[in-house]
Amino acid sequence: MTATRQPQTLFDKVWDAHVVTRREDGAELLFIDRHLVHEGSFHAFNKLKEKRAKVRRPDLTIGVADHYVPTRTRALSEVAPDIAGMIRQLDDNCRANAIRMFGFDDPRQGIVHVIGPEQGLTLPGLTMVCGDSHTSTHGAFGALAFGIGASEVAHVLLTQTLWQKRPKRMRITVDGATAPGITAKDIALSIIARIGADGAQGHAIEYAGSAIRALTMEGRLTLCNLSIESGARCGMIAPDETTFAYVRGRPLAPAGDVLDGAIAAWRELTSDADAAFDRAVLLDGKDIAPTVTWGISPEDALPIGASVPDPAAMDDASRASHVREALDYMGLAPGQALDTIRIDRVFIGSCTNSRIEDLRAAASVLAGRTARVPGLVSPGSHLVKQQAEQEGLDRIFIAAGLDWVGPGCSMCVGMNGDLVPSGERCASTTNRNFKGRQGPGARTHLMSPAMVAAAAIAGHLTDVRPLLRSAS
Amino acid sequence: MKPFDRLTTSACALPLASIDTDQLIPARFMKRSRADGYGQFLLHDMRFDETGAPRPDFPLNADAAKRAEVLVTRRNFGAGSSREAAVYALVDFGFRCVIAPSFGDIFASNAVNNGLLPAKVSEADAEEILGLIETTGAAVTVDLHDCLIRFGNRNYSFTIDPIWQTKLLNGWDDLDLTLSLSGDIGRFEQRDQAERPWARLPDRPD
Numbered sequence: 001m002t003a004t005r006q007p008q009t010l011f012d013k014v015w016d017a018h019v020v021t022r023r024e025d026g027a028e029l030l031f032i033d034r035h036l037v038h039e040g041s042f043h044a045f046n047k048l049k050e051k052r053a054k055v056r057r058p059d060l061t062i063g064v065a066d067h068y069v070p071t072r073t074r075a076l077s078e079v080a081p082d083i084a085g086m087i088r089q090l091d092d093n094c095r096a097n098a099i100r101m102f103g104f105d106d107p108r109q110g111i112v113h114v115i116g117p118e119q120g121l122t123l124p125g126l127t128m129v130c131g132d133s134h135t136s137t138h139g140a141f142g143a144l145a146f147g148i149g150a151s152e153v154a155h156v157l158l159t160q161t162l163w164q165k166r167p168k169r170m171r172i173t174v175d176g177a178t179a180p181g182i183t184a185k186d187i188a189l190s191i192i193a194r195i196g197a198d199g200a201q202g203h204a205i206e207y208a209g210s211a212i213r214a215l216t217m218e219g220r221l222t223l224c225n226l227s228i229e230s231g232a233r234c235g236m237i238a239p240d241e242t243t244f245a246y247v248r249g250r251p252l253a254p255a256g257d258v259l260d261g262a263i264a265a266w267r268e269l270t271s272d273a274d275a276a277f278d279r280a281v282l283l284d285g286k287d288i289a290p291t292v293t294w295g296i297s298p299e300d301a302l303p304i305g306a307s308v309p310d311p312a313a314m315d316d317a318s319r320a321s322h323v324r325e326a327l328d329y330m331g332l333a334p335g336q337a338l339d340t341i342r343i344d345r346v347f348i349g350s351c352t353n354s355r356i357e358d359l360r361a362a363a364s365v366l367a368g369r370t371a372r373v374p375g376l377v378s379p380g381s382h383l384v385k386q387q388a389e390q391e392g393l394d395r396i397f398i399a400a401g402l403d404w405v406g407p408g409c410s411m412c413v414g415m416n417g418d419l420v421p422s423g424e425r426c427a428s429t430t431n432r433n434f435k436g437r438q439g440p441g442a443r444t445h446l447m448s449p450a451m452v453a454a455a456a457i458a459g460h461l462t463d464v465r466p467l468l469r470s471a472s
Numbered sequence: 473m474k475p476f477d478r479l480t481t482s483a484c485a486l487p488l489a490s491i492d493t494d495q496l497i498p499a500r501f502m503k504r505s506r507a508d509g510y511g512q513f514l515l516h517d518m519r520f521d522e523t524g525a526p527r528p529d530f531p532l533n534a535d536a537a538k539r540a541e542v543l544v545t546r547r548n549f550g551a552g553s554s555r556e557a558a559v560y561a562l563v564d565f566g567f568r569c570v571i572a573p574s575f576g577d578i579f580a581s582n583a584v585n586n587g588l589l590p591a592k593v594s595e596a597d598a599e600e601i602l603g604l605i606e607t608t609g610a611a612v613t614v615d616l617h618d619c620l621i622r623f624g625n626r627n628y629s630f631t632i633d634p635i636w637q638t639k640l641l642n643g644w645d646d647l648d649l650t651l652s653l654s655g656d657i658g659r660f661e662q663r664d665q666a667e668r669p670w671a672r673l674p675d676r677p678d
Contacts (some may be wrong), residue, residue: 025634082503131556152582157650161658163646167577262670322490415500
């Protein structure tokens with residue numbers, strides 16, 4: 001190593017370690033360390049069959065059933081045939097190609113972005129892809145992880161590589177201590193509101209600053225998960241002692257001398273002090289309040305103390321038109337205080353917020369209280385479910401009047417039939433408040449698990465912080 | 473893949489921002505195989521009411537839209553889910569180009585992999601083009617060589633990553649090239665195994 005080496009970002013260090021070759025036009029062929037496939041990957045497997053081709057590295061390919069799995073039964077025979085067919089199809093494709101599988105009947109099954117870290121599949125410095133935009137989640141470990149489409153899934157199955165153009169780099173720094181009751185979800189929604197749902201398009205994000213360092217691994221997973229909602233294909237956090245402690249002892253993670261060597265290598269995975277970023281964004285941790293969405297894009301987010309915006313007061317005609325469309329779909333009036341918005345149900349789950357700390361946060365608010373609305377609590381994996389039950393969290397949710405069900409993507413995307421009925425309003429720990437995302441005509445408000453729990457108790461959106469004080 | 477060179481056609485105006493891939497193809501329609509076609513589900517819940525009847529005022533339901541091969545829309549088109557079915561729906565409906573001020577990164581990549589051109593214009597130009605379609609309904613020419621959109625006697629430039637431009641102009645599929653580099657990949661794998669022994673997965677117990 002020479003003293004004249006260019007300072008590098010974390011992103012570039014991981015990227016460079018995976019370049020197989022570079023094309024004249026600047027595209028680089030990246031080697032992929034982990035390829036996660038779910039039920040939606042059938043288009044890619046069909047392409048493979050058309051070509052009568054084989055999976056190049058079945059050992060680095062992992063199948064996970066999550067998008068279509070039922071959450072209220074463990075018997076596929078009780079499920080609609082077209083949905084059961086999606087789950088069996090993944091099983092068949094994985095078996096035919098000798099791919100390691102976390103299928104519907106596996107006791108370790110769960111949402112792909114929950115079980116990756118849980119099982120030790122996710123490690124610092126890896127490249128990870130999956131036909132799912134929330135693959136950005138795994139960047140919490142300092143992995144380069146991003147969502148891909150079906151053509152790219154087929155390309156990875158066949159070659160274990162992808163042609164990519166190096167994106168620009170953006171650093172989002174959140175410094176200073178956040179107030180009590182503020183979670184990674186509030187940080188993420190505040191970032192998206194600030195830079196816009198397309199603010200990070202064409203960029204790889206690195207999250208930095210003392211408020212990020214202070215997050216647990218699960219908080220970091222929530223933050224990186226939502227990178228795609230600001231337009232970034234990937235978001236990363238430099239690995240540190242928190243990361244190494246999480247990885248240690250995971251079933252599929254390295255152990256012993258190999259782990260020691262790995263940790264030594266992972267310590268190098270930080271952006272050099274004078275590394276250049278194409279764009280820098282700075283937030284002050286103490287300014288972040290519990291945040292909720294009011295509209296139909298994750299950028300339509302405001303602190304819970306704010307009011308629904310008024311399109312008539314906006315100079316930007318395009319923005320005003322979006323706000324009018326959003327208020328029309330959401331059934332909200334300009335100027336309405338956010339904490340007066342009544343809800344019909346709640347959902348706690350999804351790859352964003354279904355881990356044990358999320359469930360603990362919601363349960364601590366709900367303990368000894370009753371929900372005014374129905375709701376679903378879907379842990380991120382069977383192991384998370386088991387742990388929650390050992391801690392008695394399931395009994396708190398059930399006593400509050402919520403349904404405690406099995407793991408899966410569930411009501412975040414509604415593919416398995418867990419839907420919010422048309423016209424109903426749902427306070428949700430998920431990642432997208434798009435029109436119809438939780439079902440045709442469904443209205444979604446995104447927020448943290450604790451905020452969802454508070455909304456369930458109040459029957460309307462509300463600041464969780466007074467409830468935290470009275471609980472303690 | 474069919475190369476994209478120059479296209480003269482009519483354009484359909486969809487003056488909405490942030491049309492995400494959940495709108496382009498609602499999740500409940502994604503179980504079918506590609507061969508069965510996705511065009512009928514494009515923007516399904518915007519095009520049709522609860523009874524399944526077409527909404528007469530929705531731009532894609534106009535007669536002219538059925539012949540249009542260019543869609544013009546507002547910022548952040550194709551944000552959200554990585555579902556390539558969103559592109560299948562656009563392509564199967566008959567679109568070959570979408571003009572917008574910005575695109576979701578994964579959507580744009582999926583589009584190029586299916587020969588659909590994501591042409592990025594400034595917000596001001598997008599608004600002007602949307603206005604022109606409303607008032608003149610003029611035919612449009614999209615020229616990928618020069619990255620130009622011609623509307624009557626007006627020209628608008630668009631941007632696209634040069635790598636994608638070359639790929640679309642030639643109708644290339646990455647896969648054939650990569651398969652020819654199998655030796656390079658093998659050499660990388662060998663070297664990498666020695667350098668990063670921790671990156672491999674333990675053998676399966678079964």
